[in-house]
Structures are given as structure tokens and as C-alpha cells.
Amino acid sequence: MPSGNLGAVQAPLTVTPAQLPNVLLHVAVVRPVFLWGAPGIGKSSLVQSFAESLGLHCVTLLGTQLAPEDLIGVPQIVGDRSRFAPPETIARDEPYCLFLDELNASSPEVQKAFYSLILDRRIGTYELPVGSVVIGAGNRATDNALARPMASALVNRMIHIHLRASATDWLKWAADHGIHQWVVDYLVQRPDHLWSPPPKTEEPFSTPRGWHMLSDAIWSYGESIDDETLSILAFGTLTAAHASAFRAYVKTVRHAYDLDAVLKGDASWPRGPGDRDLLYFLSETFRARLIKGLPTSKDNASPVGRQLAFRAKALLIELAEISLECAQLVIATDDDGAPVLPSWFLVEISRDLPRLATARI
Structure with missing residues (x-):
């Protein structure tokens, strides 16, 4: 230059x-x-x-x-x-x-x-x-x-x-500017999906502007919008991965099917062929919950942290029986190959779930 x-x-x-x-x-x-x-x-x-x-x-x-x-x-x-x-x-x-x-x-x-x-x-x-x-x-x-x-x-x-871009700032703004509740609640759970780097190809990517456009379109249709139309709108304004996850989130809202119900044992992992995107979304949400909730050290873990770890291992076993790929997603490393879950938890996974640990990506 x-x-x-x-x-x-x-x-x-x-x-x-x-x-x-x-x-x-x-x-x-x-x-x-x-x-x-x-x-x-x-x-x-x-x-x-x-x-x-x-x-x-x-x-x-x-x-x-x-x-x-x-x-x-x-x-x-x-x-x-x-x-x-x-x-x-x-x-x-x-x-x-x-x-x-x-x-x-x-x-x-x-x-x-x-x-x-x-x-x-x-x-x-x-x-x-x-x-x-x-x-x-x-x-x-x-x-x-x-x-x-x-x-x-x-x-x-x-x-x-x-x-x-700042998810915290945008969500504060959204609360006063009529952004659809589905969009707000989803980004509260997945603030990392507010923005994505522009791709090298000509395809939609996630931005605050894109989420705003999606919100306007949902308001225009109303909450009776069908799943197919919602998918068309989401895939037309967001990255494919974020659109799929948002579509799955709306399914959880409509069917009162959320991760807390799974953690409590009030619901099980979805198994239907048509619920693949829902299972993937719940797996990502489960991963985020473990990253936030598992203690760094097992010795200093609170009773709540220990209970979460115990329940997480049981749910990972169930999840691996349905989809090994989704179970692998929960314990996967970050983009640089570094573990994101505590090492002591991964050691226990290696001991108790050897098939999953061997396949871990």
C-alpha cells in the first residue's frame, strides 16, 4: 500500500x-x-x-x-x-x-x-x-x-x-424501543450472538441491525407466526447458526420446554427427528450454564455447584445416547483448543464417560 x-x-x-x-x-x-x-x-x-x-x-x-x-x-x-x-x-x-x-x-x-x-x-x-x-x-x-x-x-x-458492539448496551436500549420479547430474551441468554464477523461470501450475518429487523418482521406477523415463516425471517437476517438456535429457542418458549425443566428432571432431552435444532440449542445452553455454574475448584465447590456437577454427568450420559455430537458440543474446547469447563470436571468425565471423553472435540 x-x-x-x-x-x-x-x-x-x-x-x-x-x-x-x-x-x-x-x-x-x-x-x-x-x-x-x-x-x-x-x-x-x-x-x-x-x-x-x-x-x-x-x-x-x-x-x-x-x-x-x-x-x-x-x-x-x-x-x-x-x-x-x-x-x-x-x-x-x-x-x-x-x-x-x-x-x-x-x-x-x-x-x-x-x-x-x-x-x-x-x-x-x-x-x-x-x-x-x-x-x-x-x-x-x-x-x-x-x-x-x-x-x-x-x-x-x-x-x-x-x-x-455491546450486548449489555443494546439490551438496555431494546427494552425501551419495542424490540420483540423473543429477541430480547434470547439475547439475554446468548449475548454472544448479537454480532458476528461479516462473512467473505454474500450471506446474512448477525448484527444489532439484523436483530432489530427480525424483531420488526415478527411484530408484523404477530405471535401466531408459523415455524416455517419464522425460519425464513431468521435465516434472512442472521447467520445460519444463530438463526437455527433462535428458531429452537422460540420452540422452547411455545412449548414451555427449557433447560431448567431438563435439569430438574421435569422434562427429558428431546428425541424426535424434527427436534434436532431444539436439542442443539438446549445443548449449547447447557454448555453455557456449566461454564457459568461449575466451580473452578472441586474442593471449594458449594453444595449447589456439586449438585450441578452430579446432575450434569447424568444428563451428559443421556444426551450422548441421543446424539454423541451434541454431548461433545457441551464439553468441547474453545476455538484455540483450550478447555472451557473446569479441569476437575473434565477428569471425572474422562473417568465416568470414557466414550464421550475419547471423542471430545
Whole structure:
């Protein structure tokens, strides 16, 4: 890559959506800010909310839909001279928030046209009113999104903030914005499914925006929505794995079939051929429960922790009889090959369930 251009700026430190307003309040009012983040995590809506909190109108310009003349304007003859008149959208009398969305996806010519707005807060003879703020935003090239390298001169004109998705923040927001209860309750159990890295192929992937769209579609159909339609919607907005798990979760809600009932012995693992996705979902939930509930050390285990371990071994035996794959999922290592369950529990599994331990992935 030429030395004059920079790709996606690296992010040693990031902020959550809940932290962002305070950062912008102190930074954006004195210097232009560029907000980096993956697609669908709420950059645009957060900037608009920030502008509203300051009582400023938010003017959004999409870099991918602009030509240089859309910013510079067209020449007009004034007296015996010509001057460029910027568009009415930009040339306002009152202070406002200028949001340059998809800035790093715009052409190099458009990026150059932004220079004076970002650095000098002016374009042609028009100067942004005192009290205006300038915020840019864009996706990262690593997210397989449209992103062009920004010239180092443009990068150096802004303070760069990196936004990450936060399930805690999003769930707080969802509670006040009419997100469907199925979506909220599912993500309470599986906050790691709120966002997934964009794939290299053209297929849906999970983002806060995607979950919001799924919620809107479910509300449109109503809770009488059939399983097939729910599946179409889920697989159209989320990753395949998350869509399958969400579909299974809704089955548990509709049939009052949850992990607590299995742990208590009030229900058994589902065995029907049509319940494969349900069994997989319960297995993942069981794994998450063990990660959270099993003590690190057996010697310091509470009675509750010991009871969970005892019950877990019995349930793993039953689960392995139905599906060895699902049982393996419960005790599987992480992506780096490191165990996620306590070593003492895995030792007991190796002793009491040798067939499962041998096959453990």
C-alpha cells in the first residue's frame, strides 16, 4: 500500500455504545471525529441521537452517493465574478451536526472535497456556524465492507474512535424501543450472538441491525407466526447458526420446554427427528450454564455447584445416547483448543464417560 494512504486504522482501544455519547460530548465539540465500526452496530443512529441530545439538527451525507460538485456546489455569477454556492443542505445559518457517513467508502475526489469541511469547517466561502460539529463514520476493510484507503492527510485531520458492539448496551436500549420479547430474551441468554464477523461470501450475518429487523418482521406477523415463516425471517437476517438456535429457542418458549425443566428432571432431552435444532440449542445452553455454574475448584465447590456437577454427568450420559455430537458440543474446547469447563470436571468425565471423553472435540 502506498505510504500516502492508510487502510482501516487499528483499534487498540474501543468504546461501547453507552460510552460513546460522553466521548463525543467532549471530543466532537472541539475537533472532527471519525467513528470506526463494523456494519450494523448502530453508528448512524448513535450519531443522530447524540445530535438530538445537543439540540442540533443532524445533516447526513452519504459518501458513496456523492460527487464532488454535490459538496462544492455549482458556480454562480455574482457581479463580475463567479463563486461556488454550496448546496442548501450544507449551507445553513444555525449550528448543526454534519454527519459524513460512509466517508471512507467515497471516491478519492469526494474525500478531497471533504478536506476543507473537516479541517477548516468551511467549503468555498461558506463557513459552518459556530457550535456545529463534524462527525465522520465508516466500516473497516477487515469487515468485507466497501472501504477505500483514506489519505494520511485526511486521517490526520480527525480524532479516531472505534466502536464495538455491546450486548449489555443494546439490551438496555431494546427494552425501551419495542424490540420483540423473543429477541430480547434470547439475547439475554446468548449475548454472544448479537454480532458476528461479516462473512467473505454474500450471506446474512448477525448484527444489532439484523436483530432489530427480525424483531420488526415478527411484530408484523404477530405471535401466531408459523415455524416455517419464522425460519425464513431468521435465516434472512442472521447467520445460519444463530438463526437455527433462535428458531429452537422460540420452540422452547411455545412449548414451555427449557433447560431448567431438563435439569430438574421435569422434562427429558428431546428425541424426535424434527427436534434436532431444539436439542442443539438446549445443548449449547447447557454448555453455557456449566461454564457459568461449575466451580473452578472441586474442593471449594458449594453444595449447589456439586449438585450441578452430579446432575450434569447424568444428563451428559443421556444426551450422548441421543446424539454423541451434541454431548461433545457441551464439553468441547474453545476455538484455540483450550478447555472451557473446569479441569476437575473434565477428569471425572474422562473417568465416568470414557466414550464421550475419547471423542471430545
